Amino acid sequence: MRSHLLNDLTAEHYRRSVTEGVERVAAKLAATDRPFTGITVDALAPRIEGIDLDRPLHDTSAALDELEELYLRDAIYFHHPRYLAHLNCPVVIPAVLGEAVLSAVNSSLDTWDQSAGGTLIERRLIDWTTGRLGLGPAADGVFTSGGTQSNLQALLLAREEAKTDDLGRLRIFTSEVSHFSVKKSAKLLGLGPDAVVSVPVGPDRRMRTVALARELDRCVQDGLVPMAVVATAGSTDFGSIDPLPEIAELSARSGVWMHVDAAYGCGLLASLKHRDRLAGIERADSVTVDYHKSFFQPVSSSAVLVGDAAALRHATYHAEYLNPRRMVQERIPNQVDKSLQTTRRFDALKLWLTLRTMGADGIGQLFDEVCELAQEGWKLLAVDPRFDVVVRPELSTLVFRYIPTAVTDPAEIDRANLYARKALFASGDAVVAGTKVGGRHYLKFTLLNPETTADDISAVLHLIAGHAEQYLGESLDRAC
Ligand SMILES: Cc1ncc(COP(=O)(O)O)c(C=O)c1O
Numbered sequence: 385m386r387s388h389l390l391n392d393l394t395a396e397h398y399r400r401s402v403t404e405g406v407e408r409v410a411a412k413l414a415a416t417d418r419p420f421t422g423i424t425v426d427a428l429a430p431r432i433e434g435i436d437l438d439r440p441l442h443d444t445s446a447a448l449d450e451l452e453e454l455y456l457r458d459a460i461y462f463h464h465p466r467y468l469a470h471l472n473c474p475v476v477i478p479a480v481l482g483e484a485v486l487s488a489v490n491s492s493l494d495t496w497d498q499s500a501g502g503t504l505i506e507r508r509l510i511d512w513t514t515g516r517l518g519l520g521p522a523a524d525g526v527f528t529s530g531g532t533q534s535n536l537q538a539l540l541l542a543r544e545e546a547k548t549d550d551l552g553r554l555r556i557f558t559s560e561v562s563h564f565s566v567k568k569s570a571k572l573l574g575l576g577p578d579a580v581v582s583v584p585v586g587p588d589r590r591m592r593t594v595a596l597a598r599e600l601d602r603c604v605q606d607g608l609v610p611m612a613v614v615a616t617a618g619s620t621d622f623g624s625i626d627p628l629p630e631i632a633e634l635s636a637r638s639g640v641w642m643h644v645d646a647a648y649g650c651g652l653l654a655s656l657k658h659r660d661r662l663a664g665i666e667r668a669d670s671v672t673v674d675y676h677k678s679f680f681q682p683v684s685s686s687a688v689l690v691g692d693a694a695a696l697r698h699a700t701y702h703a704e705y706l707n708p709r710r711m712v713q714e715r716i717p718n719q720v721d722k723s724l725q726t727t728r729r730f731d732a733l734k735l736w737l738t739l740r741t742m743g744a745d746g747i748g749q750l751f752d753e754v755c756e757l758a759q760e761g762w763k764l765l766a767v768d769p770r771f772d773v774v775v776r777p778e779l780s781t782l783v784f785r786y787i788p789t790a791v792t793d794p795a796e797i798d799r800a801n802l803y804a805r806k807a808l809f810a811s812g813d814a815v816v817a818g819t820k821v822g823g824r825h826y827l828k829f830t831l832l833n834p835e836t837t838a839d840d841i842s843a844v845l846h847l848i849a850g851h852a853e854q855y856l857g858e859s860l861d862r863a864c
Pocket residue numbers: 471529530531532533535562563565616618619620645647648674686
């Protein structure tokens with residue numbers, strides 16, 4: 385069994401095993417002609433349940449053969465140009481290489497004595513990111529598992545900085561289209577059920593700052609305490625960017641913590657054309673960035689950044705076995721002092737190799753390309769009478785709905801759109817997402833793949849219309 389331990393004696397076995405795995409994935413990627421096979425849960429589950437985990441195969445090739453059947457064959461492939469659903473990007477090769485290196489060396493970023501150079505590399509990347517954000521010389525931050533955790537940590541700091549310990553009186557202000565992790569964080573932080581105040585958005589899906597100002601005033605008049613304003617720089621559905629300068633102004637005037645959830649919009653930090661869309665972010669107290677959304681990094685890769693490093697002390701706990709207090713005086717950099725996690729992956733390595741190989745401009749160019757593609761997609765939708773498109777994108781999503789001329793019942797149109805999404809998924813020809821707007825069912829393209837073309841968008845729209853029409857035709861037959 386020791387032959388399976390990765391060490392000096394098994395370096396050759398490691399090389400062979402990993403190479404074989406890489407070759408299988410490479411062959412699979414090269415041969416993938418659809419983003420999905422359309423397999424159903426009922427068809428796949430028995431195969432996975434049928435595996436006897438207490439009877440190993442004792443052979444890497446056999447385990448990989450089995451994995452092809454159980455996973456690789458039917459996985460959802462984000463690199464395919466017709467995967468247009470959620471905020472999953474295709475990944476860049478330097479980052480995938482980083483993933484292979486980091487799991488083999490297996491540094492844990494909690495303490496210096498478990499990572500050494502890894503700690504310093506992460507710190508450089510945090511400084512690089514705060515520099516791009518313009519958060520100033522006192523800024524700091526830490527890598528996290530994702531946007532949800534980054535938002536949670538930011539709001540933990542905001543709660544600790546708030547002007548009352550009475551958790552029931554604290555309020556968080558965020559737009560009605562912000563990510564649900566804001567509400568989840570409020571619950572985890574012990575705030576009351578009404579803690580999150582939903583601020584309306586305009587037709588452009590950006591927070592209405594007049595409404596925010598009104599809600600902030602009302603909060604104080606009601607004897608409640610504003611804890612944080614969470615602005616979104618790239619809403620999940622619409623990619624809309626809240627008016628950050630105005631929100632910064634209002635937050636400063638009310639003495640409220642300003643958090644910017646730039647999980648999606650952070651790609652603009654590298655953009656060669658649209659960095660200005662994040663103007664005002666430099667005034668935030670904290671920012672969430674998800675490199676695994678718009679920096680083309682594999683999951684997971686995210687960070688929470690703060691304007692004032694001292695705020696991170698709210699996440700600091702000392703343990704004699706790990707990071708005793710004296711190490712602070714000894715200036716030993718233990719990242720666990722800033723993190724909600726203890727053992728933690730060296731995700732930063734992926735971004736490091738990406739920047740060292742491609743450069744930030746390379747990432748920015750790819751992100752600019754998908755933003756441009758979204759503009760082309762919007763133009764196609766805007767002139768196509770079969771579809772209603774909600775808003776011109778600021779980033780790279782398109783929210784739209786098939787609208788047949790012959791049908792006026794909105795519930796029937798809902799069903800046609802839901803059917804089209806499901807039928808498309810089952811065919812595996814393309815994968816699209818769905819959401820609700822004004823209580824009605826819409827479809828969504830999240831465009832994060834520079835290999836997707838306007839022709840792909842046209843073709844997928846055609847498929848959607850075909851499925852929806854088929855549903856409506858059959859529905860008419862049923863009614864007759
Ligand atoms: C705006 C926004 N914030 C936060 C998140 C949560 O990020 P994660 O899925 O990395 O936890 C998402 C996810 O889609 C998001 O779109």
